Amino acid sequence: MYAYDTFDHAMVNARVEEFRDQVARRLSGELTEEEFRPLRLMNGLYLQLHAYMLRVAVPYGTLNSRQMRRLAHIARKYDKGYGHFTTRQNIQYNWPKLVDAPDILAELAEVEMHAIQTSGNCIRNVTTDQFAGAAHDEVADPRATAEIIRQWSTFHPEFSFLPRKFKIAITGAPKDRAAVKWHDIGLVLKKNEAGELGVEVLVGGGMGRTPVIAKTIADFVPESEMLSYLEAILRVYNEQGRRDNKYKARIKILVEDTGTEEFKRLVEEEYEAIRASFIDVPAEEVVRIRQFFAPPPLPVLADEDAGLDALAAADFRFRAWVKNNTFAHKVPGHVSVTISLKPHGGIPGDATDAQMDLVADIAEEYSHDEVRVSHEQNLILPHVAKRDLVAIWQKLDAAGLGSANVGLLTDIIACPGLDYCALANARSIPIAQAITNRFDDLKRLEDIGQLKIKISGCINSCGHHHAGHIGILGVDRKGEENYQLLLGGSGEEDASKAAILGPGFDEHGIVDAVEKVVAAYMGERKEGETFLAAYRRLGPDVFKEAVYGAR
Amino acid sequence: MAHVDLQTGEDVAVWRILEDGALPDEAGEWLVPLGRLKDEAGSLLEEKGVRLGVLIETETPHSDLAGIGNYASFAAIRFPGFGDGRGFSLAVRLRKDYGFNGDIRAIGHVIPDQAQFLLRAGFNTSEVPEERREAFVRAVNRYKHVYQSDAQGGISILRQRHDQADTRRVS
Amino acid sequence: MAKKLSGPQMIVANRLTDGRVLFLTAEGWAVEPTHSIVAHDEDEVTALLAVANADVKANLVLAVEVVSAEVGEGGVRPGHIKTQMQARGPSVRTDLGYQVSPFWEN
Numbered sequence: 136m137y138a139y140d141t142f143d144h145a146m147v148n149a150r151v152e153e154f155r156d157q158v159a160r161r162l163s164g165e166l167t168e169e170e171f172r173p174l175r176l177m178n179g180l181y182l183q184l185h186a187y188m189l190r191v192a193v194p195y196g197t198l199n200s201r202q203m204r205r206l207a208h209i210a211r212k213y214d215k216g217y218g219h220f221t222t223r224q225n226i227q228y229n230w231p232k233l234v235d236a237p238d239i240l241a242e243l244a245e246v247e248m249h250a251i252q253t254s255g256n257c258i259r260n261v262t263t264d265q266f267a268g269a270a271h272d273e274v275a276d277p278r279a280t281a282e283i284i285r286q287w288s289t290f291h292p293e294f295s296f297l298p299r300k301f302k303i304a305i306t307g308a309p310k311d312r313a314a315v316k317w318h319d320i321g322l323v324l325k326k327n328e329a330g331e332l333g334v335e336v337l338v339g340g341g342m343g344r345t346p347v348i349a350k351t352i353a354d355f356v357p358e359s360e361m362l363s364y365l366e367a368i369l370r371v372y373n374e375q376g377r378r379d380n381k382y383k384a385r386i387k388i389l390v391e392d393t394g395t396e397e398f399k400r401l402v403e404e405e406y407e408a409i410r411a412s413f414i415d416v417p418a419e420e421v422v423r424i425r426q427f428f429a430p431p432p433l434p435v436l437a438d439e440d441a442g443l444d445a446l447a448a449a450d451f452r453f454r455a456w457v458k459n460n461t462f463a464h465k466v467p468g469h470v471s472v473t474i475s476l477k478p479h480g481g482i483p484g485d486a487t488d489a490q491m492d493l494v495a496d497i498a499e500e501y502s503h504d505e506v507r508v509s510h511e512q513n514l515i516l517p518h519v520a521k522r523d524l525v526a527i528w529q530k531l532d533a534a535g536l537g538s539a540n541v542g543l544l545t546d547i548i549a550c551p552g553l554d555y556c557a558l559a560n561a562r563s564i565p566i567a568q569a570i571t572n573r574f575d576d577l578k579r580l581e582d583i584g585q586l587k588i589k590i591s592g593c594i595n596s597c598g599h600h601h602a603g604h605i606g607i608l609g610v611d612r613k614g615e616e617n618y619q620l621l622l623g624g625s626g627e628e629d630a631s632k633a634a635i636l637g638p639g640f641d642e643h644g645i646v647d648a649v650e651k652v653v654a655a656y657m658g659e660r661k662e663g664e665t666f667l668a669a670y671r672r673l674g675p676d677v678f679k680e681a682v683y684g685a686r
Numbered sequence: 687m688a689h690v691d692l693q694t695g696e697d698v699a700v701w702r703i704l705e706d707g708a709l710p711d712e713a714g715e716w717l718v719p720l721g722r723l724k725d726e727a728g729s730l731l732e733e734k735g736v737r738l739g740v741l742i743e744t745e746t747p748h749s750d751l752a753g754i755g756n757y758a759s760f761a762a763i764r765f766p767g768f769g770d771g772r773g774f775s776l777a778v779r780l781r782k783d784y785g786f787n788g789d790i791r792a793i794g795h796v797i798p799d800q801a802q803f804l805l806r807a808g809f810n811t812s813e814v815p816e817e818r819r820e821a822f823v824r825a826v827n828r829y830k831h832v833y834q835s836d837a838q839g840g841i842s843i844l845r846q847r848h849d850q851a852d853t854r855r856v857s
Numbered sequence: 858m859a860k861k862l863s864g865p866q867m868i869v870a871n872r873l874t875d876g877r878v879l880f881l882t883a884e885g886w887a888v889e890p891t892h893s894i895v896a897h898d899e900d901e902v903t904a905l906l907a908v909a910n911a912d913v914k915a916n917l918v919l920a921v922e923v924v925s926a927e928v929g930e931g932g933v934r935p936g937h938i939k940t941q942m943q944a945r946g947p948s949v950r951t952d953l954g955y956q957v958s959p960f961w962e963n
């Protein structure tokens with residue numbers, strides 16, 4: 136993985152000192168809150184309901200064990216012993232003090248981490264496929280591209296005060312595990328006929344109160360000119376994006392208002408003017424960065440393992456875990472393991488300091504020192520030999536990390552909601568807890584199959600409810616928490632917007648409604664048909680009838 | 687308000703803004719709103735000892751700046767709030783697309799923490815509250831390297847890594 | 858007479874240094890809502906805001922808000938669910954909220 140050189144260290148250290156200075160100026164009153172707010176946000180520091188919240192970037196979701204241990208240490212020393220992994224491959228701490236924030240950033244800088252541009256109207260942490268560099272189906276490792284974008288977008292002199300936040304996601308595989316169509320810019324790595332690497336560029340995706348799926352504006356931009364192309368998009372957006380209404384300020388609105396064709400024309404015009412200029416990265420630098428992401432030297436191993444088979448035969452939980460939580464690796468005899476942070480009744484995405492330390496230990500011993508964070512709020516051990524699965528599972532299971540539910544109904548995405556978030560209308564976490572308790576039966580979950588539930592506590596959609604097979608949205612109904620039910624969304628390459636099914640529910644009603652939707656699906660599905668496929672075939676009426684019919 | 691050189695923090699000449707319909711009442715440097723300047727540059731320049739600059743609001747479409755060098759020998763971009771990032775792109779356009787090489791000043795609401803961005807986007811002077819002069823200078827010298835090459839001669843770290851001979855810096 | 862409010866109001870804010878939720882009482886800021894000063898008309902709200910905003914100016918608190926209050930047997934409690942959450946701490950991980958943690962030196 137990428138290692139900082141003296142330049143990178145100098146930049147991040149300078150940032151820590153800058154923030155230390157800014158915090159001191161705030162505490163002394165030299166900076167008003169109005170002036171300090173955008174500065175702290177650009178360092179990931181929010182004010183939430185109960186306390187400040189610090190959002191730390193996990194660039195393109197990749198961590199080594201030393202970094203993971205540092206995250207655990209920060210949770211222990213400056214917080215309350217836990218952290219929340221988010222849909223944007225970040226980790227959020229819920230209780231840091233303003234006065235401690237500079238020290239936390241300094242501790243992060245020591246392990247080549249930061250909170251730079253994890254909030255604010257700037258280019259945010261670039262996200263990607265959690266299986267990058269390991270997935271059997273990828274064209275190229277998207278992390279090298281993401282690192283180039285990270286550097287280019289860091290402290291960009293022109294694009295640090297955009298109309299609104301700006302999120303870029305990249306996938307290196309045709310199977311989209313990074314929800315690129317839901318981002319301001321989505322990039323899909325591709326090779327052209329000559330075998331050269333480049334990107335397809337999608338623009339104008341986003342959630343919030345106006346969900347929009349991104350549209351392709353360039354089929355292939357050579358990797359060597361990618362930054363010119365991105366610069367052109369950002370310049371057009373910075374100049375023409377709306378600034379009069381923050382709900383209309385995202386690039387998706389500009390693209391819709393201008394029209395995709397005209398937007399593309401504007402971008403191409405600027406791109407032609409600046410392409411192949413000093414903006415782009417020299418080829419030797421691309422090579423240097425790619426080298427950091429060279430695949431680890433894994434031996435080709437047998438695909439069968441007697442120990443694994445024996446335990447799988449004896450223990451159905453282990454069998455289910457191997458089936459649901461492992462993903463095919465490029466190298467035979469290996470898999471990527473997803474550690475579910477979704478224990479039934481637990482808080483989606485939360486991990487304690489001890490759990491983080493344990494994952495770090497396991498990664499060091501069994502996964503070439505690497506851990507990933509997925510946008511589905513799980514942790515991944517990317518490079519694991521199948522013969523080590525038994526040992527790994529036993530360790531994880533003993534620490535409450537053995538849930539075998541990846542990709543199943545209880546693998547829920549949920550935002551912090553009203554338990555923490557100052558913008559929330561309703562709580563998200565207790566709904567996730569109630570649903571996972573209701574469906575606390577692995578056999579039943581496996582029978583239901585692939586089903587993604589995504590919960591947001593307000594229309595900002597941090598929990599991706601628009602992209603949920605089943606989406607749940609918290610709303611305020613005369614001062615009471617109320618939940619809308621949405622069906623049919625997808626965050627993958629077949630992206631679709633979920634549609635509201637009907638009137639909302641209270642916190643108990645929503646759980647019953649989910650159960651009725653699932654029952655309707657089970658009754659109607661054809662052999663081997665997933666929930667999403669069945670919904671797309673059947674349309675909403677069957678589900679409406681099931682949920683509201685008896686009212 | 688002080689008007690300062692972003693690199694040194696030293697005072698620079700204050701440009702007065704020519705109010706609507708007013709005529710320069712004395713020799714010196716005057717800022718004229720873009721629209722009026724284009725219409726009246728000829729007649730205004732007949733006033734003795736007058737030098738003209740252009741006052742640009744952030745909502746100006748950059749294409750309105752075409753040929754601005756023919757009218758103005760300096761420019762000021764006015765930030766209604768420091769979060770209005772359009773001012774940065776306008777300065778970039780002035781330098782990059784319209785070959786403007788006069789002074790460009792940030793006026794209105796900008797904050798010290800933006801000083802280096804201003805400089806790198808093409809501004810060289812700024813209006814700053816007197817008590818923040820020092821903070822501006824500190825901020826301008828904060829980062830010794832940059833991750834983006836820019837039109838002001840800043841060379842990105844991504845290039846510097848392979849170009850040891852060329853270590854030109856922003857500041 | 859000063860304009861009536863739709864219901865009684867109280868003041869909530871966060872402490873600058875650590876974000877701790879605070880309620881405005883006659884004795885100053887408190888972590889408990891129970892003794893909050895309650896405003897019944899707009900003049901009283903204005904007076905409370907003047908006190909609170911002076912502490913914003915003094916860099917002691919931020920995010921001052923006027924929120925609905927309920928006055929009952931046990932004292933004052935927040936009327937809106939969001940403020941109730943602020944008073945109690947998160948409804949999850951109650952083992953770690955304000956309720957129990959020595960982490961906060963109140």
Ligand code: HEM
Binds near residue numbers: 318381549551
């Ligand atoms: C707890 C504090 C948080 C605050 C105050 C916050 C604020 C917001 C706001 C205001 C938006 C809407 C932006 C817009 O539509 O222009 C948004 C969107 C979003 N946030 Fe958050 N958020 C928080 C936590 C999170 C967390 C924990 C996650 C990840 C789990 C997250 C991920 C996202 C995503 C994915 C979106 C949708 C992006 C889009 O609109 O395209 N946020 N957030």
Ligand code: SF4
Binds near residue numbers: 551593596
């Ligand atoms: S969706 Fe709303 S409630 Fe949930 S974290 Fe985002 S802003 Fe907060």
